[in-house]
Amino acid sequence: MSTEEQLRRVVRQIRTELEWAARTGIVVESPKVPEAPARTEGAPSQPPTPASLNPPARPPQVPPTPEPPTSAVVPQANLQSAPAVVPQANLQSAPAVAPQANLQSAPAVAPQATLQPGPTPPAPARLPVLAEQLAACTTLEGVREVLGDCTRCKLAKQGRQQIVYGVGAANAEIMFIGEGPGAEEDRRGEPFVGAAGELLTSIIENGMGIRRGEVYIANVVKCRPPQNRDPEPDEVAACEPFLAAQIRAIKPKVLITLGKHAAHTLLGVQTPITRMRGKWGEYQGTPLMPTFHPAYLLRNPAEKRAVWEDVKEVLRFLGRPLPGRGAK
Numbered sequence: 001m002s003t004e005e006q007l008r009r010v011v012r013q014i015r016t017e018l019e020w021a022a023r024t025g026i027v028v029e030s031p032k033v034p035e036a037p038a039r040t041e042g043a044p045s046q047p048p049t050p051a052s053l054n055p056p057a058r059p060p061q062v063p064p065t066p067e068p069p070t071s072a073v074v075p076q077a078n079l080q081s082a083p084a085v086v087p088q089a090n091l092q093s094a095p096a097v098a099p100q101a102n103l104q105s106a107p108a109v110a111p112q113a114t115l116q117p118g119p120t121p122p123a124p125a126r127l128p129v130l131a132e133q134l135a136a137c138t139t140l141e142g143v144r145e146v147l148g149d150c151t152r153c154k155l156a157k158q159g160r161q162q163i164v165y166g167v168g169a170a171n172a173e174i175m176f177i178g179e180g181p182g183a184e185e186d187r188r189g190e191p192f193v194g195a196a197g198e199l200l201t202s203i204i205e206n207g208m209g210i211r212r213g214e215v216y217i218a219n220v221v222k223c224r225p226p227q228n229r230d231p232e233p234d235e236v237a238a239c240e241p242f243l244a245a246q247i248r249a250i251k252p253k254v255l256i257t258l259g260k261h262a263a264h265t266l267l268g269v270q271t272p273i274t275r276m277r278g279k280w281g282e283y284q285g286t287p288l289m290p291t292f293h294p295a296y297l298l299r300n301p302a303e304k305r306a307v308w309e310d311v312k313e314v315l316r317f318l319g320r321p322l323p324g325r326g327a328k
Contacts, residue, residue, distance in 0.1 A: 134245040153238035155223035168216030175252040179261035186224035196294035209323040259293030
C-alpha cells in the first residue's frame with residue numbers, strides 16, 4: 001500500500017473517531033500516522049505529516065495544525081458541528097448532571113401544586129383553647145362572654161351591624177334554630193323579628209299555644225350574611241361551636257330546625273328539606289325535628305299545613321295538649 005493511500009485511510013479513521021468523540025464527549029487516542037519513507041530519486045514528493053493527530057480534550061479549543069489539504073478540512077468540519085452537540089451529550093450522559101436533567105423534565109407546576117393551601121379548616125380545629133372555654137360554659141351568659149365581639153369569620157367584615165346572639169328562656173323546653181339573621185334582625189340585634197319572625201311568633205303562640213318568651217330562638221350563624229345570602233361552610237364552621245354551647249347551656253327537650261341550612265348543620269346530612277321535614281333526628285343526644293323556614297312559608301303558604309303537622313308531632317312528644325287550630 002502506498003504512503004498516500006495509508007494517509008487517506010488514517011484521515012478517514014480520524015474523521016470517524018472525531019465524529020464519535022463529538023457525539024459522546026469522550027476523547028480517544030487516534031492511531032499514529034505512519035511516517036513517510038525517505039525521499040528517493042524518482043519518487044513523488046509527499047507533504048509533511050504532523051507528529052500526532054490526537055483530538056484535544058476540549059474540542060472547541062483545537063489549535064490549527066499544518067496538515068495536508070484533506071486532513072485540514074476534516075477537523076475543521078467536525079469542530080464546527082461538535083460544539084452544539086458535545087455539551088448536550090455530556091449533560092445527558094454524565095451521572096453528575098442527572099439530578100439536573102430530572103429537574104428540567106419534571107412538570108413546572110408540581111412544586112406549586114404541592115404548596116397550594118388546602119380548604120380552610122373548621123374554626124374548632126383552629127381554636128382548641130376556645131373549645132375548652134366553651135366546654136366549661138354552663139350558662140348562656142358565659143357563652144356570650146366567650147363569643148365577645150366575634151371576628152372569627154369573614155362576616156365580621158362584610159357589613160354586619162351587630163352580633164345577633166339569641167333570645168328566649170334560658171331553661172326552654174323547645175329551641176328554634178334558623179340559619180342566619182336578616183336585615184331587620186341585624187338592625188335590632190334579635191333573631192326572627194322581621195316578616196318571617198312574625199310568622200314564627202304566630203306558629204309558636206297560635207299553633208303551639210306557647211308564649212314566644214317561653215322558647216329559645218337562635219341561628220346557626222350570629223351575623224347577617226350580605227344580601228341575605230346562604231351562610232358559607234367556613235362561616236358555619238366558625239359559629240357552630242357557639243350554637244352547640246348554647247344548646248348545652250339550655251338543655252332543651254326538643255330542637256326544631258327551620259330550613260335546610262340549620263337541619264344540614266346539626267344533622268350533618270345534605271338531604272333536601274322536603275324529604276327531611278317531619279322526621280325525627282338527633283343532635284348530641286337531643287331529639288330534633290326539621291321543618292320549613294318561615295320565610296319559605298311566606299312564599300309558599302300552602303306548606304303551612306306541613307309545618308302544622310310537624311308542630312303537632314313535637315307537642316305529642318312533649319306531652320302537651322294540641323291547640324284547636326294551626327299556624328296562621
